[in-house]
Amino acid sequence: MNWGLVDDSGRTALSGSLPTCEVPVGNGISLGKVNIGLTALATPARYKFVVRLESASATKLNGRPAYENDWDVWVYPTTLRETASRDVLITQDLNDEARDKLSAGGKVLLVVPADKVKGDKHGKVALGFSSIFWNTAWTGRQPPHTLGILCDPKNPALKEFPTDPWSNWQWWYLIHRAGAMVLDDLPRGLQPTVEVIDDWVTNRKLALIFEARVGTGRILVTSIDLKNHLDKDPPAKQLRQSLLNYMASSKFKPAVELTPAQVRSVATVD
Numbered sequence: 071m072n073w074g075l076v077d078d079s080g081r082t083a084l085s086g087s088l089p090t091c092e093v094p095v096g097n098g099i100s101l102g103k104v105n106i107g108l109t110a111l112a113t114p115a116r117y118k119f120v121v122r123l124e125s126a127s128a129t130k131l132n133g134r135p136a137y138e139n140d141w142d143v144w145v146y147p148t149t150l151r152e153t154a155s156r157d158v159l160i161t162q163d164l165n166d167e168a169r170d171k172l173s174a175g176g177k178v179l180l181v182v183p184a185d186k187v188k189g190d191k192h193g194k195v196a197l198g199f200s201s202i203f204w205n206t207a208w209t210g211r212q213p214p215h216t217l218g219i220l221c222d223p224k225n226p227a228l229k230e231f232p233t234d235p236w237s238n239w240q241w242w243y244l245i246h247r248a249g250a251m252v253l254d255d256l257p258r259g260l261q262p263t264v265e266v267i268d269d270w271v272t273n274r275k276l277a278l279i280f281e282a283r284v285g286t287g288r289i290l291v292t293s294i295d296l297k298n299h300l301d302k303d304p305p306a307k308q309l310r311q312s313l314l315n316y317m318a319s320s321k322f323k324p325a326v327e328l329t330p331a332q333v334r335s336v337a338t339v340d
Contacts, residue, residue, distance in 0.1 A: 071290070072227050073098075074106055075111075075143070076118045083111055088121075113147040116232040116240075116273035119248045144232060144240045150311045158317050162186075162297065164334050172287030177317050180291045182337040187249030187293050192272055195250035199242045207242070207271045216250060217267040219278065226321040227263050227290070231305075243305045247295040250276040251336040260326045263290075279313070282328040289324075289333060290317055 076084040085153035088102040101121070111117070123137035157176045161168045168178050189195060198214025206215055216236035220226060233240070250266045253275040281290045296310040316322055 071101060072122050072124060074119040074120045074122075074224045075106060075290045076120055077112070077138075078116055078189060083117065108145050111145050113145050114230055114232055115145055117145060119143050132337075142239060143158045144305070150307065158314060160297075160314075164330060169330055172284045172289060175286040176289065177322070178289045179296075179313065180289055180333070181296050182249070182251070182291065182293045184247060184249035184293060184295065186337045187251055188335070188337055190226060190252050190254065190274065195252065195266070195268070195274075195276060197245060197266065199237065199245045202269050205271050206269045209328075215269050215272070216276070217269065219245070220265045220267055226319065227262055227281070227313055227316040230315060231309045240305045243303055243310065244278075246295050247298075247306075247335075248278055251279065251280070251291070251293050252338070253277050253280065255335060256328065256332055257326050260328075272311065281322070281324040282326050282333065283324045284328055284330060284333060288322060291333065291336070293337075332333075 071088040071090070073088065074083065076081045076082050084106055086104065088104070088230065091101060093099055094100070118140045118142040119142075120138065155219055157171075158179055159168060159171045159176060160179045160181065162181050162183055163179060164178075168180070187194070192211070196211075196213030196215045198216060199218075200214060201217045202214055203209055203212065206212070219241060220231060221235060223233050223235060237245075250268075253260060253262065256275075260280060260282065262275070263279040263281060264277065266276035266278060268274045268276050278294055279290065279292045281288070283289075290313060292313070294309065294314070296306055300307040300310065
C-alpha cells in the first residue's frame with residue numbers, strides 16, 4: 071500500500087508506503103500512520119494525499135490501481151511577507167480617515183464585520199458552507215440561503231490563495247466568519263472577486279469580496295473576517311496576504327466607480 075502527496079500539476083512531491091496488513095470486511099479500519107514533514111513543500115499550494123492499494127490480483131482500471139482514495143490538503147507558509155505599501159489603509163469603517171485616504175488617491179481595504187453586513191427586503195442573507203435544502207420558498211427561508219461561492223482562480227487578487235472556482239474545504243473557515251453583501255443596488259458592471267451563489271428564488275447578486283474606484287482612490291471591500299484570530303486561521307491569514315499584495319501591485323485597477331455612499335450601502339458602518 072503506497073501513499074503520495076501530489077500537487078495540482080500531477081507531480082508527486084512526497085511519497086512512501088504503509089506496512090502490509092490484512093484488511094477485513096467493514097469500515098473504519100486503521101491501515102497505519104503517516105507523518106509528513108511539510109517544510110520542504112512549495113507554498114501556498116493545494117495537494118492531494120493519495121492512498122493506493124496495489125497488488126497482482128487487483129483489477130486495473132484505465133491503467134490505474136483498482137483501489138485508490140484521495141483527500142485535498144492545503145499547505146500555507148508559516149511566515150508571510152506582505153509587500154503592501156503604507157498607502158493601503160486597513161479599516162472596518164468607511165470613516166473620515168478612510169474617505170480622506172481615498173480622496174488623496176490612496177488605497178483602502180475595508181473589512182466589514184459580518185454582523186454589520188446589511189440584508190434587503192427579505193432580511194439578512196444566511197450564509198452557509200453547505201447548500202440550501204431545496205429552496206427558500208418551500209422551507210420558509212430556512213437557513214442557509216446560499217449555494218456556495220464562485221470565483222476565478224486566475225484573478226490576481228487570489229494569486230496567493232489556491233482555490234477552485236467553487237467552494238472547497240479551505241473556504242469553510244472563511245465562510246463561517248463572513249457575511250454575504252447584497253450588491254443589487256450597485257452598478258451592473260460591478261463583478262465580485264468572490265461571489266456568493268444565491269438561492270434561485272431570490273437570485274440576488276451577493277459578494278464576499280469586490281473592488282471599486284472611489285474618486286481618485288481605490289477600495290477593496292470584503293465581509294470575510296481578515297482581522298481577528300489570524301494566528302489560528304491559516305486560510306484567512308493567507309487570503310489577507312494575497313489581497314494586500316494584489317492591492318500593492320500595478321494590477322489593482324478597479325474598473326467600476328462607486329461613491330462613498332454606495333460603498334456604505336452594503337453595511338451598517340459609518
